[in-house]
Amino acid sequence: MSRAEETEAPDTGVPETADTGVPAEKAARPPRANPLWALALFRSELTITLRRWRTLALLGVLALIPILIGIAVRIETSDGGGFGGGRGGEGSGPAFFPQITNNGIFLVFASLAATLPVFLPMVIGVIAGDAIAGEAGSGTLRYLLVAPAGRTRLLLAKFTTTMAFCLIATLVVALSSLVTGALLFPLGDVTLISGITVSFEEALLRALGVAALVALSLVGIATVGLFISTLTNSGIAAMATTVGLVITAQILDTIPQLHAIHPYLFPHFWLSFADLLREPVYWDELVKNLGLQGLYVAVFGSAAWARFTAKDITA
Amino acid sequence: MARIRPTQVADDGFWDEERPARGKKAARYAAPVAVAGIAAATIGLVPALASTGDPDLPKISAQELISKMAASDAQQMSGSVKITTDLGIPSLPGGGSLADLGGERSGDASAAPESKLMELISGSHTLRVATDGPDKQRVSIVENAAEYSMIHNGEEVWAYDSGSNSAYHATAPKDAKAKGDHRQEVPKDLRDATPQKIAKTVLSSVDDTTDVSVDGTSRVAGRDAYDLLIKPKQNSDSTIGSVRIAVDAENGVPLKFTLSPKSGGKAIIDVGFTKVDFGKPKAATFDFHPPKGAKVTEEPKADRKDAPKDFGGKDFTDAQGALSGLKVVGDGWDKVARLDTPGGAAAPGGDNGPGVASGLLGGFGKEVKGKFGSGTVVSTRLVNALLTDDGKVFVGAVDKDALVKAANAAK
Numbered sequence: 054m055s056r057a058e059e060t061e062a063p064d065t066g067v068p069e070t071a072d073t074g075v076p077a078e079k080a081a082r083p084p085r086a087n088p089l090w091a092l093a094l095f096r097s098e099l100t101i102t103l104r105r106w107r108t109l110a111l112l113g114v115l116a117l118i119p120i121l122i123g124i125a126v127r128i129e130t131s132d133g134g135g136f137g138g139g140r141g142g143e144g145s146g147p148a149f150f151p152q153i154t155n156n157g158i159f160l161v162f163a164s165l166a167a168t169l170p171v172f173l174p175m176v177i178g179v180i181a182g183d184a185i186a187g188e189a190g191s192g193t194l195r196y197l198l199v200a201p202a203g204r205t206r207l208l209l210a211k212f213t214t215t216m217a218f219c220l221i222a223t224l225v226v227a228l229s230s231l232v233t234g235a236l237l238f239p240l241g242d243v244t245l246i247s248g249i250t251v252s253f254e255e256a257l258l259r260a261l262g263v264a265a266l267v268a269l270s271l272v273g274i275a276t277v278g279l280f281i282s283t284l285t286n287s288g289i290a291a292m293a294t295t296v297g298l299v300i301t302a303q304i305l306d307t308i309p310q311l312h313a314i315h316p317y318l319f320p321h322f323w324l325s326f327a328d329l330l331r332e333p334v335y336w337d338e339l340v341k342n343l344g345l346q347g348l349y350v351a352v353f354g355s356a357a358w359a360r361f362t363a364k365d366i367t368a
Numbered sequence: 369m370a371r372i373r374p375t376q377v378a379d380d381g382f383w384d385e386e387r388p389a390r391g392k393k394a395a396r397y398a399a400p401v402a403v404a405g406i407a408a409a410t411i412g413l414v415p416a417l418a419s420t421g422d423p424d425l426p427k428i429s430a431q432e433l434i435s436k437m438a439a440s441d442a443q444q445m446s447g448s449v450k451i452t453t454d455l456g457i458p459s460l461p462g463g464g465s466l467a468d469l470g471g472e473r474s475g476d477a478s479a480a481p482e483s484k485l486m487e488l489i490s491g492s493h494t495l496r497v498a499t500d501g502p503d504k505q506r507v508s509i510v511e512n513a514a515e516y517s518m519i520h521n522g523e524e525v526w527a528y529d530s531g532s533n534s535a536y537h538a539t540a541p542k543d544a545k546a547k548g549d550h551r552q553e554v555p556k557d558l559r560d561a562t563p564q565k566i567a568k569t570v571l572s573s574v575d576d577t578t579d580v581s582v583d584g585t586s587r588v589a590g591r592d593a594y595d596l597l598i599k600p601k602q603n604s605d606s607t608i609g610s611v612r613i614a615v616d617a618e619n620g621v622p623l624k625f626t627l628s629p630k631s632g633g634k635a636i637i638d639v640g641f642t643k644v645d646f647g648k649p650k651a652a653t654f655d656f657h658p659p660k661g662a663k664v665t666e667e668p669k670a671d672r673k674d675a676p677k678d679f680g681g682k683d684f685t686d687a688q689g690a691l692s693g694l695k696v697v698g699d700g701w702d703k704v705a706r707l708d709t710p711g712g713a714a715a716p717g718g719d720n721g722p723g724v725a726s727g728l729l730g731g732f733g734k735e736v737k738g739k740f741g742s743g744t745v746v747s748t749r750l751v752n753a754l755l756t757d758d759g760k761v762f763v764g765a766v767d768k769d770a771l772v773k774a775a776n777a778a779k
Contacts, residue, residue: 148513151533155661244659246530356400363393
């Protein structure tokens, strides 16, 4: 979905093109008619974001986590024993860990399952929270608006950048864990969690699908972060609020008395990406997850638009 | 100073011509509110719209419906089953529940089916089932990022627990082909969890203490179904209020099974398809090879037939069926099983031995006295048990008074 949004963004980012019969004075803006212009804004946003040391450090930490997990599992099982041993009751130990020693590709799933609750949303929170508020805080937002870009378009560029970053962050984790898994553990045919064996190629495809799903699971919190970012002029405040929201939502998600609101909390279906590893794939929760993330994008995306286009830019 | 401050007109035109006037600004917030509102309305209305419109099917008598079920021979199917149980099993003083007993019994890290069955008796679970003839079945319990599967293919019976990466292997008896005679097979009890098997067991126990009627229609898993309502006759002491079975109108396959207590409230057992497909499942569905490095437990060869009956199956089915070897008093829904604990194994708590069982049960039971002496009654929403102090156990899906009556009569 984020991929689709990326490609769509330039088109929707040009709200008044000449051929829609808009008033003559608007049609007379030559540079705006070019859809590539909005793409350029997005491209510059993305490169600026990715070139920051802060971003690189965050991605580095993300890449390090699978390596650490891989080494830890490797040491734990180096005496030939299986991982952990007994499963004392209901789901002790993180998901997919027992399978890692026998097939390195499970490190991808284990790492994604381990980073999805905290690390990935934290990184997304930092990027999304910084998107508008950071510019405002450092006084560059008004210069961005001085350029004939328009607020809607700038917001769209920021949104697309954040979405792209969701994908990039997830892929960093997935690739790092795939490489680590391949180096430390054997690869081969994969037994899915339903007990059905598939070829390594199909498992790789599924791993790619899992990565895409994890990235899509993050678009909800990313949009919320962007909205929060439009509310304040302090980048730190926006980041902290976003990350705090992630933690709060996950705590609420564990309180059984609140089960009525659980299906509407954005982290509720996060682990449903594992359903892609069943055969046949169990779609129910996957679809719910995507629907929920789409809902968050729609509500908070439009809220961010309402706020940002109506806001007084003072810094 | 004032010279460089842009005028209002210049401001709007220069910075962003999309910026609206102040009144319009507030209007922009209508967009997120509208989106949220539409979403809320959709979430609220869609289930309501979907649940109206019970299908309009030709009238059918209960007898016809039952024979339709009996004639149903859907050998190939697959789908998802949602099973929700609320037996009201009391918690142990230590904080655990009766369900934990079975888990401990089967040892740690084993993929043996018993411990998984125990999990099914409380809460809500999703099962995925696939059947292709009597030789190939598969049931898996969908868990969080893990799955527990039982696969029966010919003579092989496998169970695989992806959460602990362990497998369990057993050999099915060769005569397993005889339909409905899977008694000694290990995963048997889990397959019992499908609506078909349960419905079959229930129908076999229909007799003259029972009211059977067709009570409207419903839609289950996108298919039209008749609702068969089975109720004990008025003067029954049973704790069971009613049993409702939704039967596919087209091929007679039971799609949903609901057991409601007489005391009202939530259904005790609610098993139904949420998705069903009567096509042939993929052959690979029934192939299982234990993955490299998985811990494989072989089924113990000895005394499989004498293995203690698991409490996991002790729902309505077993309360009437499995205990039939014991001394049974009363008939129909009011059956009470009586056993003298030396050698008895059907007390809730299973094979922990009579001493342990009564010790545990004393912890959360209720003291009763009667002509028979005194004893302890342990209640769940479905099954009640009376343990007399002189070592007799009366178990049945009947209320407390009926148990005392049975005990008195036995005196």
